Amino acid sequence: MARTLTKKREQRELTVAGRRLDLRADCERCFGLCCVVPAFSASVDFAINKPAGQACPNLQANFRCGIHTRLRQQGFRGCTVYDCFGAGQKVSQVTFGGRDWRQAPQSAKQMFAVFPVMRDLHELLWYLSEALTLQPAHPLHQELNLALEETERLTHNSPDALISLDVAAHRQEINNLLLRASELVRAEFKHKKKELRGADLIGAKLRGSDLRGANLRGAYLIGADLRDADLRLADLIGADFRDADLRGANLTESIFLIQSQLDSAKGNSETRLPASLTHPTHW
Incomplete structure (x- = not known):
């Protein structure tokens, strides 16, 4: 059986x-x-303004990006995430x-x-x-x-x-x-779990935090320090990890984490990820 x-x-x-x-x-x-x-506006993520429905000037006739390998250097970080x-x-x-x-x-x-x-x-x-x-x-x-x-x-x-x-x-x-x-x-994590759905954790100092089984759905973790944090079994759907520091963090069994969330964060080779995701090239 x-x-x-x-x-x-x-x-x-x-x-x-x-x-x-x-x-x-x-x-x-x-x-x-x-x-x-x-549409996008000139900011840290985009070098120019572009209205919705208008082609980016970097889009070539063959529908390929003319600066694909240099997007971050050219000020188009938003495209990479x-x-x-x-x-x-x-x-x-x-x-x-x-x-x-x-x-x-x-x-x-x-x-x-x-x-x-x-x-x-x-x-x-x-x-x-x-x-x-x-x-x-x-x-x-x-x-x-x-x-x-x-x-x-x-x-x-x-x-x-x-x-x-x-x-x-x-x-x-x-x-x-x-x-x-x-x-x-x-529920597999038997201890008390943190309820942080939609929480404002912008810039929060969470280094080494035990966030196993936490509900972090839609949480704002922009610029948060999550170095060496344990996020196994944490629900990360919609969590905003822009510029969050994930160096050494353990996300191996986290759920509903997607590649673009990692692409917007900071990390290193010691950041542990689910098997379906990869370390971004800029880490």
Whole structure:
């Protein structure tokens, strides 16, 4: 029986890993949507102002960034921490069948409106996929699978249907389910857990803190000192780690941590991460 359960778990993890490959950005198959759709203002993250729907001047005719390898040096740090979760290629190649907005300018407005909706749906798919790997959340796996299948179905809707979708309502429904999964996982840590959801921890001195099993959903950890902190089993969904110091921190079993959160933080080779994430090149 134990061998059967282990095999099923391994098969499930392989299935989830396969799904996640589609939730990673593939810029070769995208029409530079992240370089066009969002607006940004001149700041520490962006060197210039750019209105929504206007191509960044660094976007080339082949939809590649002309300064991709020098973004941070050129003042475009914000670009290096953006993750579309594969929504760019989905909109480009599936929703619009490979017709780009330059060759078919009449589709541009609609394509640009669809992109943020698809990005939200793909982010939810990422979190749902992770939740399905969490063994303590097993009692919810059937609900999680149904939610994942429904969200995936929505990503194949027509452009008009995607634009009219109430993403906020769908996100709230999924978030409630993810929170239940989080509670089951964090219950594995038997001691008192810190409730810091949405907390203002900007610049907080948390070096060496025991944050195991903490609820840090949506917490503001901008510039916080988290050196050598223990964040195992902590729920980090939506936590803002911009310029947070994660050197030596242990995030190995943290849940709902994504690559862009790490990309916005500071760390080093001693920062321990979940297997699905990587040390940013600028650390």
